Structures are given as structure tokens and as C-alpha cells.
Amino acid sequence: DEDGFSDIFEFQFSDVPLLPYYNIQVSLSQGPQNWFLLSDVAKRLKMSPRIFRCSFPNLEVVSVTEAEFFKQVSLSQLFACQKDLEVFNPEGKELLDLVEFTNELHSLLGASLEWLHPDEEIDIH
Amino acid sequence: HYYRFDEHVTLCLEKQSTSGKEKSKHVLQQKYVRCSVRAQIRHLRRVLCYRLELALQYVQILFDNEVLPDHLTLKQLWLSRWFGKPAPLHLNYSVKEKRR
Numbered sequence: 001d002e003d004g005f006s007d008i009f010e011f012q013f014s015d016v017p018l019l020p021y022y023n024i025q026v027s028l029s030q031g032p033q034n035w036f037l038l039s040d041v042a043k044r045l046k047m048s049p050r051i052f053r054c055s056f057p058n059l060e061v062v063s064v065t066e067a068e069f070f071k072q073v074s075l076s077q078l079f080a081c082q083k084d085l086e087v088f089n090p091e092g093k094e095l096l097d098l099v100e101f102t103n104e105l106h107s108l109l110g111a112s113l114e115w116l117h118p119d120e121e122i123d124i125h
Numbered sequence: 126h127y128y129r130f131d132e133h134v135t136l137c138l139e140k141q142s143t144s145g146k147e148k149s150k151h152v153l154q155q156k157y158v159r160c161s162v163r164a165q166i167r168h169l170r171r172v173l174c175y176r177l178e179l180a181l182q183y184v185q186i187l188f189d190n191e192v193l194p195d196h197l198t199l200k201q202l203w204l205s206r207w208f209g210k211p212a213p214l215h216l217n218y219s220v221k222e223k224r225r
Contacts, residue, residue: 009128009164011172013155020212021159023132033130078132078162080209112155114172118128118164 009118014111019044020084024072024098026062032072035062035098036105044109049097060100066092131161134199135213138173140220141187151177151220157213162200166193173218187217 012018019040025032038061042052053061070090073079099105106113136158140151153176160169166186174181185192188206193216207214 007127009161009168011164011169012159013153013176014157015155016157017137017213018135018157018159020135021133023130031130034133076132077204077208078134078212081211083211111159114175116168116172118168 009116011114011116012106012111013114014109016110018111019109021101022069022073022098023076024064024069026064026098034101036101038097038099041099041105041109056105059102059105062098062100063095064098066094066096069096069098128161128163131163132200133159134162134203135159136169136199137213137215138186139215139217141190141217143219147220147222151179153177153218160199162198162203164199165195166197166199166202167195169199170195177220179220183221185219185221187219188215190217 019036021034021036023032023034026035038049038052042049045052047055053059066089070085070088070092073088074085074090079085103113138153138156138158140153142148153173155176158169170181170184170186173186174184177184187193188202193202203214
């Protein structure tokens with residue numbers, strides 16, 4: 001990966017609840033990856049989705065149908081809670097916009113990051 | 126397979142309640158945490174110790190008053206203790222006092 005951070009653990013810390021990640025495969029040529037819902041991000045930043053996209057044209061935004069989104073997310077064992085999915089319509093034909101996360105976006109959302117190499121020796125002082 | 130494409134879990138990490146003057150010491154300011162499902166308790170402990178500026182032997186991570194083993198992955202933890210519940214998963218940490 002071009003940024004070199006892919007084979008280490010990334011830990012995000014925040015003093016407010018983190019916006020959910022959705023692990024979605026958006027095209028056959030790519031594997032699943034983590035996305036935010038654009039509407040979640042815009043709401044947290046108190047912007048309209050349109051203003052958000054104009055302000056951050058460098059962030060990748062993709063669209064999937066609500067039904068496809070629901071299908072993929074509901075397969076996850078981490079989304080076994082009805083409450084986390086009840087706002088989505090399993091047969092929805094509308095498009096949902098997903099936005100990729102970047103370090104810039106994390107800091108806009110008030111999260112701070114730590115990186116850890118999984119196999120590093122444990123240092124006991 | 127890279128960790129950043131993994132599913133992630135969200136946690137809420139709070140200090141186990143203690144009394145007295147130690148109460149406000151070593152409290153994590155940013156208590157909401159997210160990381161890969163493949164991270165283990167030992168990884169979380171290391172990051173937590175780094176944040177709290179404490180050595181590793183002083184910090185333990187607990188779920189429901191039970192100390193969690195270092196090699197448990199967060200996916201195993203979620204599925205065994207939190208399946209069907211909403212995010213975030215609530216964990217505690219305890220700080221053992223240094224001997225003077």
C-alpha cells in the first residue's frame with residue numbers, strides 16, 4: 001500500500017462516540033474496505049452532504065444501493081444487533097453515499113490515531 | 126491481507142472505579158477506541174499504556190470484572206461477550222499502584 005500503514009494496527013481514539021465503519025465491497029476488482037456513510041460524516045461536521053463534497057473533493061465517495069448496503073452489512077457478525085441496522089431498508093432502491101476514511105478525515109472528526117506494529121517486542125519498563 | 130481493510134470494533138474503555146485520591150489519576154481522556162478485529166488484548170494494552178504513560182505491568186483490561194487474557198482477539202471477545210449487542214463494547218481497565 002502506498003502509505004505504508006497497511007500492515008500495522010491503527011487505533012483511533014475519540015472523546016465522543018465514533019461514527020460507525022461499514023465494511024463493504026463496492027466493486028468486484030477490490031476487496032471489502034471500511035467506509036463511513038457520507039450522511040453521518042456531514043451531520044457530525046454540521047455541513048450538508050453537498051457542501052462536504054465540495055469542501056473535500058479529494059475524498060473518494062462511492063454510491064451503493066441501500067439494498068446492497070444492507071445485504072453486506074447484515075452479513076457481519078458485528079452487526080447482529082437490530083438497533084444498529086433498523087434505520088436501513090433491506091429493499092431500498094435509493095443510493096447511499098459512502099466516503100473513504102483518511103487521516104485528514106479522522107482529525108476533522110476529532111479522532112486521534114496511534115499505530116502499532118503487531119509483532120513488536122513488548123517493552124516492559 | 127492488510128489490517129486496515131479488516132472489520133473494526135468500537136470500544137468504550139473506562140477506568141474501573143476506585144476510591145480516594147487515585148480516582149482521577151491515569152484516566153483516559155479519549156475513551157472511545159476503534160481497531161481491527163484481529164488486534165489482541167495485548168495490543169490494546171500496549172496502546173493504552175502508551176496513552177496513560179504507564180508501564181505495561183501496571184495495566185489490566187477487564188470485561189465484567191474479569192481480567193482478559195493477552196492473546197484474546199477483539200473478534201473473539203466481541204462474539205463471546207457482546208454478540209447481538211450494539212456498539213461500542215464496554216471494557217474497563219485497572220491501574221495497579223506502584224510500590225513506593
